[in-house]
Amino acid sequence: MASTIKRQQLQIRLIFLGIPLAWLVVFVVSPIFLIFYLSFTDYNILSPAQMIGTLNYEDLWFDSLFWKATWNTFFYTVVSVPLGIVFSLLLAVLVNRRLPGAALYRSIFYIPVVTPLVAVSVVWILIYQTSNGLANYVLSWINVPPQQWLTSSTLAMPSIIVMSIWKGLGFNMVIFLAALQAIPRELHEAAWVDGAGRFRSFFSITLPLLRPAMIYVVVTSIISSFQVFTQVFVMTEGGPNNATVTLVHLIYRTAFLNLDMGYASAMAMLLFVLLVATSLTSFWLMSRNNYYA
């Protein structure tokens, strides 16, 4: 009996892990190795790649635009991830009710997520227009002069962050909602009977039980913020004055506009290292001493 279970467990580990992992190796890991290789070459896509050693990495070190993009990406992440998480958790708690109409509100909050990012970016461009845009029109009611939402280097990044948070709230809200639904109500009930207030019960019961979902949301939010691209690409193309150039936008531009795939690969490898370090650290910080990690 025990040996059957052992054998079955071994089989299931091999098959269940083997197939998806083989898939990952073929379609994700092998391209990553190719990118790693290309990062040591001069490759313009149109002609064969040539080995140039670590020259790409040396150039990166002195490339002020690369560091600016790194800083912008960092800024974007540090602002948008915490705000996004707090707001989406609040939303999830808000709509985690069995009240008539709650489902409708959940759907409304989720709609921005399902609308294609390119289309949404276009609408926000029109809203942010300086002379004809809605945002400035609304401001003019309270006699505020027109703002250069996407064309001033101080406002452009915050404008993109606002739009990104709006777009992503529903996504994390659903994850938190699924996790909140999994918390048995008798736990809250018990706390309530014990005289714990709503906030107490939220911080001492809900939040700890949300930990697995929280780890997922924090780590994936960091990873995807570090890779922010489409909004920047559609709304500002990195401008004005490179105020919104992010790492992936720079990588994309370097690869497909400058046709400098080798250099773009080197940037991608550095981004990779940066992400591995950041996400593993956050993962480790959050899952210390915890069974659920």
Added chain:
Amino acid sequence: MTPRTLLMAGAISIGTVAPALAQDTVTLQFWEGHSVQEEAATIEMIKAFEDSHPNIKINRTKVSFGTNFEKITTAVASNTLPDVSPIWGGFLTQFAASGQLLDLRQYGVEDMQEGIYPGAWSFGEWQGGVYGVPYAFDARFIAYNKQAFEEAGIAQPPQTYDELYADAEKLTKKNGNTVEQYGLGIGGADALVNFYVNLLYSFGGKIFNDDETQLAIDSDAGIKAAEYLSKLAESGYVSYGGSTGDDLRNSVITGRVAMIHDGPWIFYAEQQANADHPVAVAPMPVVKQGEKSVNFGSVGAYVVYKSSQHPKEAAEFVKFMGSPEAQQYRVKLLKTGVATNVSEQPVAIETYKEWPELKTAQEALNGSQIFPTSAKWPRAFQIILPAAEAIMEGDDPQSTVESAVRQASRQLRR
């Protein structure tokens, strides 16, 4: 593999092999991804070609090229290119330098040179070879709202840049914090670079030095152009930004912006808005009265890939697309033509009756200068754009262009 994929895989190989077997008709794979306006013209041009060349069929595939040509670049990497596609920006030189493009001189393409505007023609040239035939040439000019000019008591469009500034001032109407009418509209991103480069050319400056190793926008002329841009930016008469040219076009049609720096797209926008020709166009101003007006023009060219199985027929096709007979259909769709005598073609003459301003736009192409064709241009663009944006935000023009040139000396070496 499903039967369906097998079928599709089969279809691909048949598509490329079959024409070689059938000697009498040849089918060319042609990728294009134009706007509705351009596409309508392209369809008529292809039809005219197929009528006059019964042995060649054009298989037109609508392709979204991606903003930066990803579609073509990746097709090169895997050798799955069509016979013919359009190309723009700095890609022609890079593709030619990498040996991907056919030198069309062997098919007698140089005979066309005389009939095509020099600016457009130079776009296809690289190291003595001709690698592309232009099919689109769009000069930038001043498009202005006639009524706004009348109301401000301005009799004619600005002749000099000083007049442009003075007119912008007269044409700006404010009401408290709200600007009800802007004197001048400049688009963001690419449109801003177009405007700045046009200024640079007008003031007599150049983008690169002679051997194209270094930016030359810090010349005296370059600094004057930057200072002029800066003066406009600080004036409060300019509506700047927005990533859409369509927005500006509609603004000048409705009169919210009195004049803009734009190309022939304005006519199509007028047609779409069902407006009764509220907009007139004028050549770019000059620095000093009596100088020749200089305007910036953008080019698109068709290229034949070296991997093509039917280079002769493909060359025949791209030559036709640049000819006056084909180009008149672009005029019909309210664009300008690359052929110098396109305005003598019957379809064009008919179109000018309703759209006389289109002829002014066509004439602007006569001294039109284009972006550098250097393979380094995309990189230079990425330095010039932030510099122009910084000037629009109020940075000091001289130190901004100087620092751009310093930065470029690093970037262009890669």
Added chain:
Amino acid sequence: MGQTVTTIVDVAQGATKVYRKSRRHNVLGNLFGFYIPATIIAVVMAFPLLWMLALSLRTEADVFIFPPRLVTLPVMWENFIEIWRDPRMQIGLEFWNTFVYATVRSVLQVLLSSMAAFVLARYEFRGRNTIFILVLATTMIPHEVMLLPLYILIKHVPLAGGNDLYGAGGTGWLDTFPGLILPGVVSGYSIFFLRQFFLTLPKEIDEAARLDGASEFGIYWRIALPLSIPALTTLGVFSFQFAWSDFMWPLIITSSDHIKTLQLGLALLSTIDGTQWSLLLAGAVVSSLPLIAIFVLLQRFIVTGINLGVGK
């Protein structure tokens, strides 16, 4: 096992009843604690999309009208007809292609990711954490830079599209559904997501099932999966939506019309020579509707699924 589940359900439902009863009279609390803030947020959240809808019902010139107005006349319902008729797109076919792409991809993704996640969450073995970290690391290279290597890889799939055993000579899976769908099927994100969920299921459930004589596969198929319907549905919805809105990969991998996806068709409305804004936005509305419908239909599985989960 069956008993355990019933008991927890009973307890949970009982608790819910008490909880709800005690709050029933708290109408004001609901109004200020839920309806008013939720309505305000809903207006803010929905406004840009309402604006998108408004813009999609305009003539091209009215898109940029100033001062902005929510409704302009004439209301161009025709845009929605035109988007179906536009010769540059074959929106019906594109809809179908996108549907096939998104469905196959999300079903495979849910299945394969749940297998890996199940093992990574429910078994202790050496190297488990290392494998998990490596899986997570695969999400850390941006898609944009993977495009080219993947493209080359797809072209060299052996014995496909005229290729020989070594993947040379033909076009592989380029311009085919397998090439479009398969590379994105397994992702580190989805394995990570389900692993986190599987971790929250009490281990006692597995043990009880084993004692009842369930096979390991049975534990996965009859217990872990049914208990994870909210998470599986969430992942399925996300995955479907990602594929539905995907642009870059379909752009690069497809060239024939009969395999084009919706986003590629819409991209043709916005070219280097100009954009048809109202049509583009009408297309965006049309392309968003199925995703909204799917969420509305499936949200009861996500939200009211079950009150099991964490039993500790």
